[in-house]
Amino acid sequence: MSDIDLATHIPSGVACCSANNKNKNRWNRMERKDSRITIRLNQSEIDQLKSKMADAGYTSAGAFIRDSVATGRVKPKISSNIVVIAKELATLAGMIKGDRPKSDLLDKVRAIASANAGGVV
Known part of the structure; x- marks a missing residue:
């Protein structure tokens, strides 16, 4: 023991x-x-x-x-990768509201997909 x-x-x-x-x-x-x-x-x-x-x-x-x-339960911890993705999604939402060009939106979506796959934004 x-x-x-x-x-x-x-x-x-x-x-x-x-x-x-x-x-x-x-x-x-x-x-x-x-x-x-x-x-x-x-x-x-x-x-x-x-x-x-x-x-x-x-x-x-x-x-x-x-x-x-x-x-009676533990609080799940949020990984730093999820925090980065959440921030990038918020930025994307702002870009959509701001009527940014589609090419800028696609670049941001690619960056988010890369972060989701373990890459850096």
């Missing part, structure tokens, strides 16, 4: 939010946690936790478990 302290240890291969904290003031904006829980997991349970976290887009075991407990 392995002990996992959700406040200080994340299973190997899973990043912790404090290790990736690029914004030092982030902790000031976040609600401070009053309690710490240590759980014991065997290796297959750790692997299952890692898998479920990856599927949901989480990098923090603590956040994943808190969301699971608080709501």
